[in-house]
Amino acid sequence: xxxxxxxxxxxxxxxxxxxxxxxxxxxxxxxxxxxxxxxxxxxxxxxxxxxxxxxxxxxxxxxxxxxxxxxxxxxxxxxxxxxxxxxxxxxxxxxxxxxxxxxxxxxxxxxxxxxxxxxxxxxxxxxxxxxxxxxxxxxxxxxxxxxxxxxxxxxxxxxxxxxxxxxxxxxxxxxxxxxxxxxxxxxxxxxxxxxxxxxxxxxxxxxxxxxxxxxxxxxxxxxxxxxxxxxxxxxxxxxxxxxxxxxxxxxxxxxxxxxxxxxxxxxxxxxxxxxxxxxxxxxxxxxxxxxxxxxxxxxxxxxxxxxxxxxxxxxxxxxxxxxxxxxxxxxxxxxxxxxxxxxxxxxxxxxxxxxxxxxxxxxxxxx
Amino acid sequence: xxxxxxxxxxxxxxxxxxxxxxxxxxxxxxxxxxxxxxxxxxxxxxxxxxxxxxxxxxxxxxxxxxxxxxxxxxxxxxxxxxxxxxxxxxxxxxxxxxxxxxxxxxxxxxxxxxxxxxxxxxxxxxxxxxxxxxxxxxxxxxxxxxxxxxxxxxxxxxxxxxxxxxxxxxxxxxxxxxxxxxxxxxxxxxxxxxxxxxxxxxxxxxxxxxxxxxxxxxxxxxxxxxxxxxxxxxxxxxxxxxxxxxxxxxxxxxxxxxxxxxxxxxxxxxxxxxxxxxxxxxxxxxxxxxxxxxxxxxxxxxxxxxxxxxxxxxxxxxxxxxxxxxxxxxxxxxxxxxxxxxxxxxxxxxxxxxxxxxxxxxxxxxx
DNA sequence: TCGCTGAACCGTAACGGTTCAGACACCCAG
DNA sequence: CTGGGTGTCTGAACCGTTACGGTTCAGCGA
Numbered sequence: 001x002x003x004x005x006x007x008x009x010x011x012x013x014x015x016x017x018x019x020x021x022x023x024x025x026x027x028x029x030x031x032x033x034x035x036x037x038x039x040x041x042x043x044x045x046x047x048x049x050x051x052x053x054x055x056x057x058x059x060x061x062x063x064x065x066x067x068x069x070x071x072x073x074x075x076x077x078x079x080x081x082x083x084x085x086x087x088x089x090x091x092x093x094x095x096x097x098x099x100x101x102x103x104x105x106x107x108x109x110x111x112x113x114x115x116x117x118x119x120x121x122x123x124x125x126x127x128x129x130x131x132x133x134x135x136x137x138x139x140x141x142x143x144x145x146x147x148x149x150x151x152x153x154x155x156x157x158x159x160x161x162x163x164x165x166x167x168x169x170x171x172x173x174x175x176x177x178x179x180x181x182x183x184x185x186x187x188x189x190x191x192x193x194x195x196x197x198x199x200x201x202x203x204x205x206x207x208x209x210x211x212x213x214x215x216x217x218x219x220x221x222x223x224x225x226x227x228x229x230x231x232x233x234x235x236x237x238x239x240x241x242x243x244x245x246x247x248x249x250x251x252x253x254x255x256x257x258x259x260x261x262x263x264x265x266x267x268x269x270x271x272x273x274x275x276x277x278x279x280x281x282x283x284x285x286x287x288x289x290x291x292x293x294x295x296x297x298x299x300x301x302x303x304x305x306x307x308x309x310x311x312x313x314x315x316x317x318x319x320x321x322x323x324x325x326x327x328x329x330x331x332x333x334x335x336x337x338x339x340x341x342x343x344x345x346x347x348x349x350x351x352x353x354x355x356x357x358x359x360x361x362x363x364x365x366x367x
Numbered sequence: 368x369x370x371x372x373x374x375x376x377x378x379x380x381x382x383x384x385x386x387x388x389x390x391x392x393x394x395x396x397x398x399x400x401x402x403x404x405x406x407x408x409x410x411x412x413x414x415x416x417x418x419x420x421x422x423x424x425x426x427x428x429x430x431x432x433x434x435x436x437x438x439x440x441x442x443x444x445x446x447x448x449x450x451x452x453x454x455x456x457x458x459x460x461x462x463x464x465x466x467x468x469x470x471x472x473x474x475x476x477x478x479x480x481x482x483x484x485x486x487x488x489x490x491x492x493x494x495x496x497x498x499x500x501x502x503x504x505x506x507x508x509x510x511x512x513x514x515x516x517x518x519x520x521x522x523x524x525x526x527x528x529x530x531x532x533x534x535x536x537x538x539x540x541x542x543x544x545x546x547x548x549x550x551x552x553x554x555x556x557x558x559x560x561x562x563x564x565x566x567x568x569x570x571x572x573x574x575x576x577x578x579x580x581x582x583x584x585x586x587x588x589x590x591x592x593x594x595x596x597x598x599x600x601x602x603x604x605x606x607x608x609x610x611x612x613x614x615x616x617x618x619x620x621x622x623x624x625x626x627x628x629x630x631x632x633x634x635x636x637x638x639x640x641x642x643x644x645x646x647x648x649x650x651x652x653x654x655x656x657x658x659x660x661x662x663x664x665x666x667x668x669x670x671x672x673x674x675x676x677x678x679x680x681x682x683x684x685x686x687x688x689x690x691x692x693x694x695x696x697x698x699x700x701x702x703x704x705x706x707x708x709x710x711x712x713x714x715x716x717x718x719x720x721x722x723x724x725x726x727x728x729x730x731x732x733x734x
Numbered sequence: 735t736c737g738c739t740g741a742a743c744c745g746t747a748a749c750g751g752t753t754c755a756g757a758c759a760c761c762c763a764g
Numbered sequence: 765c766t767g768g769g770t771g772t773c774t775g776a777a778c779c780g781t782t783a784c785g786g787t788t789c790a791g792c793g794a
Contacts, residue, residue: 010516023744059493060430061780070491080468084461094451101447101478109474126426149377390774428750
């Protein structure tokens with residue numbers, strides 16, 4: 001096949017050196033240390049390179065020799081493409097990319113197939129370090145990352161892993177502030193719609209056991225924040241319905257809302273552990289012509305741009321900043337004596353979706 | 368400093384082999400070709416690896432030998448972080464990530480500093496190929512990519528580069544359909560707000576020379592589509608005001624709209640070459656209490672989710688699909704006889720922001 | 735002329751693997 | 765007993781580069 005001639009190997013540093021009658025070191029220096037050889041010789045080397053089609057030192061060989069890959073790996077459990085769907089993840093990525101860019105490092109998106117045990121992608125990633133974004137602590141990919149002899153920074157989850165830095169926010173405190181906002185308004189009968197709590201699909205009520213066994217500490221903490229806030233006004237947590245969704249999407253929020261409100265029509269507020277879910281609840285309310293917040297208060301968590309535009313009451317967390325800090329933590333030279341933990345502040349954003357609870361018991365008299 | 372002992376080199380394949388008294392080949396086979404050695408020996412190797420903390424074959428060394436980096440590089444001219452801001456770019460990334468994921472390839476975001484001549488990042492990228500997303504044809508980073516002896520796929524721009532595959536849409540035809548929609552409604556006095564046409568900042572009217580010298584063919588084609596459509600009803604292109612914005616953001620669209628409408632208060636429609644800009648024009652209209660489409664018709668291009676929610680009349684292009692095709696083009700094995708060109712279809716989306724032109728000459732009688 | 739210096743260049747040894755052509759035993763059919 | 769597989773394991777070459785510790789040599793002051 002004629003194509004064979006197309007894959008002719010490009011010239012190497014060695015062949016170029018031979019052609020010129022100089023040592024390989026000299027050619028290498030022509031690229032990496034111009035001050036180590038005379039200008040005329042350097043010009044000759046570069047000219048010969050152009051003539052022979054030598055594309056410059058091979059990046060992989062260079063990486064092997066210098067022991068630097070020049071890139072950081074990003075690992076998330078969800079399908080790689082999911083990262084571009086979730087606005088919170090996108091914000092994080094933007095911040096991380098910013099930090100990498102500034103340090104001249106590449107950002108390698110590691111292709112992990114969700115719910116798959118194949119961790120070879122983690123083994124094959126040529127990186128100087130990993131950033132792990134919000135995964136379960138028993139995730140096999142994460143365990144594979146830990147085995148790699150490179151520094152690792154975790155964002156959000158898992159928490160408290162030995163030897164790795166972590167950046168996150170105080171989810172519990174953030175949710176506590178939000179819960180207090182609602183109890184101050186007078187809400188007592190509230191429901192919760194949360195994201196995936198642990199491995200295994202569970203779309204529906206999250207039992208006390210399910211909550212206790214949560215392997216996603218972020219979700220656990222957010223629930224705990226709500227619990228704390230309600231406890232302050234004497235509402236018992238066991239009376240609070242918590243529904244869980246496996247998928248994280250507006251549609252999932254919509255369905256969750258329908259389910260939650262059908263089972264508990266007396267609720268005056270639905271608290272979501274993410275804005276995306278809350279947007280779904282908003283949509284459900286719109287579908288049913290429920291006035292927000294007059295008939296139902298709806299809140300989220302994250303503070304994504306879309307939620308802001310919708311006027312959602314939520315807890316804003318600095319997602320971009322989280323990404324940047326994660327990158328800096330990883331790339332920053334410094335004595336890595338002990339693992340560092342960075343907790344960024346959250347901010348309660350009171351929008352137009354929270355108000356006083358309605359006085360009538362149910363949405364429709366017919367119920 | 369005590370830290371020095373922390374950076375102890377991890378065990379290598381060779382050291383593991385020596386420890387076990389077997390050849391390096393055998394250790395290598397234990398990882399890569401389990402069928403090449405007996406099960407007991409393989410178990411011994413793996414056990415010793417765990418005991419000695421051997422993390423498995425080094426990815427970089429492996430890449431050097433196998434001549435496969437296991438990743439594709441993505442190059443965009445804008446700051447890396449910009450890619451996560453622009454919804455069209457995000458959609459493209461999602462599709463590309465999807466394709467990579469499926470092929471088990473990593474996706475390396477190459478850190479190019481915008482408007483900077485330093486192309487070392489391109490030289491240092493350990494990748495098996497490049498995807499170039501919508502850059503100027505004279506972009507130094509792009510030229511550096513071309514010098515690398517790896518396959519390259521271009522999305523959108525530049526067009527017609529020898530030896531590289533390309534995926535894009537028929538921007539001109541898409542815009543033509545949109546222009547016809549407007550002329551059919553009766554519009555004759557239209558203005559255009561477009562994105563960056565060439566290197567060098569130009570915020571304001573784009574002269575005929577500026578348009579002719581555009582180094583962003585996509586923008587050029589979209590303008591040409593509008594011109595074609597207007598020509599069909601006898602509107603001379605030289606009478607059509609075209610304003611350009613360097614930044615691509617809602618704010619830029621807002622400012623551009625203010626400028627354009629101040630200079631040409633008789634316009635009945637503003638066509639934007641992107642949804643983001645159009646959203647800015649919409650915002651401007653809202654700020655001035657202009658009724659859309661009663662007083663002003665506004666259109667975009669791209670078909671991003673946010674535009675859809677806003678009911679924007681626009682031309683939808685399959686951004687996710689574009690990303691996926693780009694990835695497939697690059698990763699697909701096959702005889703690369705001649706460069707391939709894929710053109711994806713566009714679709715006119717008539718929303719609620721386009722209507723018949725108003726009858727009164729100007730927005731306010733006072734003008 | 736000698737000793738010394740600094741600039742310019744070079745040879746060798748890694749870097750950490752993969753691969754391929756054997757070597758060696760062992761077993762089974764003929 | 766022999767010839768030919770088959771299953772295991774090994775030796776050595778190779779991937780393309782950079783780090784390290786030289787060597788060479790022109791120039792210069794005494």
